[in-house]
Amino acid sequence: MNQNTIDEGKTLGFVAYLTLLGTLIAFFMNQEKKNPFTSFHIRQALGLGLLYIIIGFVVSSLDSMMVSMSFWIFFSVLYLYGIFGALTGKMNKIPMLGDFFQKTFKNIGE
Template identity: 70%
Template sequence: MTNNTINEGKTYAFVAYLTLIGTLIAFFMNQEKRNEFTSFHIRQSLGLWLMYMILGYVVGGFDSWMVTMSFWIFFSVLFIFGIIGAITGKYNEVPILGSFFQNIFKNIGQ
């Protein structure tokens, strides 16, 4: 991977983490000129957003501030980790779930 490829993909890699709509925007913008760095972060962010929604639905059923705050802190840390990786130009997999997301969404960006 060249530095030029990483520099070209940083913007869309960052956008992918902002919202689920940002992930979709980055995905479609990456279709024209495929960038491996952007595709890596799109897979990470898509996995995070989907997991966030699924677990958020389950956590919403609990009536406990402790569970809710733990959920928010956990996902905030994962998103911040991904954003920092996108901005600094690194292929940092999200802890715990990153390799799982890369395997499940391996067809994205190919």
């Protein structure tokens, strides 16, 4: 992938990490160009957003401040990792789950 493709996809790659609404916006804006850099970050952000909702549902039923804070810190770090990768032009996969997200959402951006 050349630097021009990465530079064109940085903005939408960043937008993808701004909640699930941002992921949808980036997805629809990327439909015309099909930028592979943006598609990569859309897949990562979508997987992270869905995982956040699923685990958040379980954590909210536990009613423990310590578990809730750990959950928030964990996902904040993962989102910042993704955002940093998008802004610096790197295709950093989310640790442990990035490959799974890429395989699961492989049809996005093709």
